[in-house]
Amino acid sequence: MTTPDWAKHAVFYQIFPDRFARSGAVEAQEAVQLTPWGTPPAEQGFQGGDLYGIVDRLDYLDALGVTALYLNPIFASAANHRYHTYDYYEVDPLLGGTDALRALLDAAHARDMRVVLDGVFNHASRGFWPFHHVLENGPDSPYVDWFKIEDWPLRPYASDQPHNYAAWYDIPALPELNTDHPPVQDFLLDVARHWIAFGIDGWRLDVPREIETDGFWEAFRTVVKDANPEAYLVGEIWDEAPAWLQGDRFDGLMNYPLLDATLGFFGAGSLRDYSKAHLTFDPIDAPAFADELDRLLALYEWEATCAQLNLLDSHDMARAQWILNNNPAAFRQAVLFLMTMPGAPCIYYGDEIGLSAAGDPHCREAFPRDDADWDTDLLSFYQAATALRHRHEVLRTGRIEVLHASGRTLVLRRTLADATALVAFNAGADAVQVALEAAALPTKPLSSAWPPSANAPLSASSSPLPLSLPPRATRVWTTD
Amino acid sequence: MTTPDWAKHAVFYQIFPDRFARSGAVEAQEAVQLTPWGTPPAEQGFQGGDLYGIVDRLDYLDALGVTALYLNPIFASAANHRYHTYDYYEVDPLLGGTDALRALLDAAHARDMRVVLDGVFNHASRGFWPFHHVLENGPDSPYVDWFKIEDWPLRPYASDQPHNYAAWYDIPALPELNTDHPPVQDFLLDVARHWIAFGIDGWRLDVPREIETDGFWEAFRTVVKDANPEAYLVGEIWDEAPAWLQGDRFDGLMNYPLLDATLGFFGAGSLRDYSKAHLTFDPIDAPAFADELDRLLALYEWEATCAQLNLLDSHDMARAQWILNNNPAAFRQAVLFLMTMPGAPCIYYGDEIGLSAAGDPHCREAFPRDDADWDTDLLSFYQAATALRHRHEVLRTGRIEVLHASGRTLVLRRTLADATALVAFNAGADAVQVALEAAALPTKPLSSAWPPSANAPLSASSSPLPLSLPPRATRVWTTD
Incomplete structure (x- = not known):
């Protein structure tokens, strides 16, 4: 198999768009009531980060050694995390809309920085128009086969009765798409192609294992690589998944298993009692860490190993600093470990200035505007650590x-x-x-x-x- | 006041897009289950008419003497009549999407035919994204002021409890837009401007009297005429409304009062027992008809009178043929009356080939594909009648x-x-x-x-x- 060279040499930066930077330039925000920037994050509430705000921060990201961005979802959504898509062909108006993505791509590409988007294709939101269509027309809707409906009438908003259609995690807000229905496949593949053609550099695929339709992800790869052979495909799979990295689906995975061992080794002695999914963050010694490292490195072809997305934390878990109980030495060693491993390191926004918070929604806090609130020593350390990786190809591949x-x-x-x-x-x-x-x-x-x-x-x-x-x-x- | 000259000289043709012509060229239709063309119309069910289908029929419309189209709503909607808008910036995918409107405008303009769209700005649908946003986020939604909400949680789909927000005609599917909220005004004015800039030739405004916000329609006229001074604005007001035709809002109205008297005079003796809104279709004699004509002509400035949209029926009422109990002589005289009146005559699609049906939904039937099902004598008569009007400017102005x-x-x-x-x-x-x-x-x-x-x-x-x-x-x- 082959994976994109640029990804092997990249330093990624993950951005939760509502919370990274607010430009003040988004007209649609004038029309709405935002939660003030810096409000302790809750399940609801928009703080108004936007894509022009990211453009404004590209100098900062350049200086940090970042060469690629991974953005949490940006398509139109009524959720602040935007995993509930209602329009796959429009960037959310509060983020600046599709024009803002154009501006971000142009500005990022002008400095050889890549941009990877989050693709949420297993489920849509209750506001996704074909679901709205079915809701309005019932069994007469021409879109009735786009979802997995159990009986009529649909109950997407009934508080006293369960929903009656397949929904991700049984959350009624997230109706699952019926990917066995060929028109749904065509729709999703067109979305994939559309944004690659628009200029994005790859997709991070949300819960891909939940789409079990035969051949879907193989077709997805074909469509994407046809549109741009250098596009990067990285799957959100939290454990080992060799079948997914054999050259016909993804280039890499979000490397949660490595994260678990990394924090377990460097944090042993100061780890909080925290777990997430099957990640347990158990303290381990060097031999156990080395064994796990050997095991993980043996799972995939070298091309895939070098294209893994290595991370210490994400929007879906507590920040590493918090898990490490704010042990600065352990945290810095974990960062350096990532910077000297095969696989692209990915910095979760704000880790580099000392953000430390428990799991969702706390870990989705607003990036402090005032650098008096930053750990600038830590930021300098990060800059040096990414520079180390960039300076020595041997540390990358x-x-x-x-x-x-x-x-x-x-x-x-x-x-x-x-x-x-x-x-x-x-x-x-x-x-x-x-x-x-x-x-x-x-x-x-x-x-x-x-x-x-x-x-x-x-x-x-x-x-x-x-x-x-x-x-x-x-x-x-x-x-x- | 001044009104667009072209409208005074136009012969309009009103199209209910789902039912006029199906091109077979709309890919989105492949993805859905349509009701077969020609199925007796019901409240629900899409038969697959589309805008490319209209393009295919432009020769037919040209031969009929049509110089302007008025299309019932075409923006994205889950209703076959598309008065329930969920996206004001996209043409419905089943109609061929925005590309199909581009194709229709280009093809129509190439033969000097104008295209006027139906603007539904008093209310949106439950699937309109800001409403979805409020539904998902409750009082925390930044779009909470876009609607008139009475209490929480919202109940748009509860069958056992009333809805708790302002809705047009108390139909829960149609939440009213809060046009007193300036961002909503900005949004609607931008929609108005956007499509005029895209190339449409005017707006027919749905239930405009229900928007009572001071200055809204004046601002609407300014925005539209700034974008195209020749754009035509015609309001759906069923009775007399001199305040609306003084030069600062609309150019004309849908002339339902004239329709009432016209069918009452020419149909006297064969009228069905039918009424609609305050139209009663009472049989009248020539002196009464003349008095009503004089009264109606005195209501407005001549510029407005010449820019009225004169009609015999529409998607909102029984077809004239049906009201006249299929009396062909009465119907033809009514047609000729319209063709010799000041104000632009508007032919409701299919009237010219003999369609005859009761009110909504029956009057929204599919245009027969096979001309063996057409009254071709009537069609020839219509062609001659429009030609009469076009030949003699004196009959128009x-x-x-x-x-x-x-x-x-x-x-x-x-x-x-x-x-x-x-x-x-x-x-x-x-x-x-x-x-x-x-x-x-x-x-x-x-x-x-x-x-x-x-x-x-x-x-x-x-x-x-x-x-x-x-x-x-x-x-x-x-x-x-």
Whole structure:
């Protein structure tokens, strides 16, 4: 299989559009009552973030080392998260409408930044026009086969009786689309094609496993790649799913299993009692982490592994800082781990300035406007961490091996052609010495690449090579 | 006041889009189950007429003498009549979508045919996205002021409890727009401007009296005329409404009062027992008809009178043929009366081939595909009648006077500069002789203009001039 090269080299930034930045330039917002920016997030309430606001922040994102955006849904929706789509062909008016997406794509592409949208194709909203059509016309509606209806009359809004059609998670607001009905497939494939042709660089696919129609996702890939062979397809699948990364469906998955182990290893000792779906965030030591890493790396072809979307958190879970009980050292090591792994790291908006919050809806808070409210040290750290990844191709697509795993210490080697990197983590509270075999080291000299201020080369002159790692230290050496 | 010249000279044709012509070219129709073409019309059911179908029929309409189309609503809607709008910025997909309107406008304009759309701005549908928004978010929705909501939670679909928001005619499917809320005004004015800029030639305004917001219709006129000074604005007001035709709102009204008197006079003796709104279709004689004509002509400035939309029926009432109990002579005289009146005659689709049906939904039947099902004699008559109007400007914009009204006989004079026309109707079953004063006749000779085959000029050589009118005869003489 082949996956888009740009994705392997990307640093993603995930944006929850209602909460990242408000431009003040959206006329449709004049017409409505918004919740003030910074209100503690609740299930309802729009705070007025918009796509022009993202355009205004592109300098900031550039400086952060971001090369690709992943936006939570932006199509017309009555939900602040916009997973309840009512019009798949229009960007939500409160986000600035389709013109604002045009502006964002043009501005992002002008700086070689890509934009991936969230595709929600398993279910629509009660306000999606074909559902409205069925609601108004009952069995006489020509759209009756677009949904999975159990009996009549439909009850989408009855508080005292259950809904009587298939709905995602049994939420009446989210009628499932009948993807077994060919016209529905045609509709969704046209939406997929339409926005790729409009200029987006890929799709993150929401709950794709719930669409079980034979051949749907294969057809989806064909349509998308025909429109743009470089488009990136990443699925929201929370566990291992080798069948989905064999070249005929997605390029990568949201790498939740890696996230679970990453926070479990670097956060061991300070983890909150938190779980989400099948992620349990159990404390693990380096050997267990190394085993899990080996297991995960063996699941997929290398092309897919390099195109995974590696993350520490998302809009669907507590922020990593919060799970780590705001342990800054653990958090920074987890960030560096992501920046030195194959697979594209994805920063959830605001993590880089210290946002820390429990799960949905808390983790969807407004990005603070005033930088006095930012952790600017953390922001500088993030900038340096993404720069490290961008500087060394070997950290992005070099083959990976565990050289050493014991206690709280993990040493990894990355190799790409004649380039080598050593990446060492001491996640413990005590200094450690690791003795590396000289044979594990390249003949070319290794310069220090991390921390940015360090200037301690590593050479294979003595064997075994003693590696000194202070408490909570991360060290990277590279030959290039 | 000034009104668009083209409207004064137009022959309109009103189309109920789901039922006029099906092109077979609308892909969205492949996705749905349609009711077969020609099914007796019911409240629900789509038969698949579309805008490309109208394009296919433009030769037919040209030959009929039609120079302007008035289309019942075409924006996205879950109702076959499409008065329940869910998206004001999209043409309904089953009609071919916005691309089909582009094609229709281009094809119509290429033959100097105008297109007027139906604007439904007092109310939307339950599926209109801001209403959906309020439904999903309750009092937290930023669109809460767009409607007139009485309490929470909203009950748009509860069968056992009344709805709790203002709705047109208390129909829960039709929430009223709160036009007192400035953003709603801005929205509607933008819709008005948008489609005029897109290329339509005017708006027929649905139930305009129900929008009582001060200055709304004045602003509407300004926006529309700014976008196209030649745009035509015609209001659906069923009775007299001089305040609406003073130059600051509409150019004309749907002339239902004239329709009532016209069918009452020409149909006297064969009228069915039918009424609609305040139209009672009472049989009247020529003096009563002449009085009503004089009264109606005195209501408005001449500019407005010439821009009235004169009709015999519409989608909102029984067809004229049916009201007249299929009396062909009465029907043809009524048609000729409209063709010789100031104000643009409007043919309701299918009247010209003999469709005859009771009120809604029956009068919204599919136009027969097979011309074996047409009354082709009637069609030829219509072609001749529109040609008569087009041939003689005096019949369109000439001043009008009643020369004679007695029993079942009415004689009218039209004058425009040095042109004169005499129009005489004998709506009775007996031949009559009318003695016209020579002073009432022009010095220029009068040639016979109707019936088409006649060749009997009229001259003022003798006085009084005896005018012989056979039973149910219509005669027209003109100087030009």
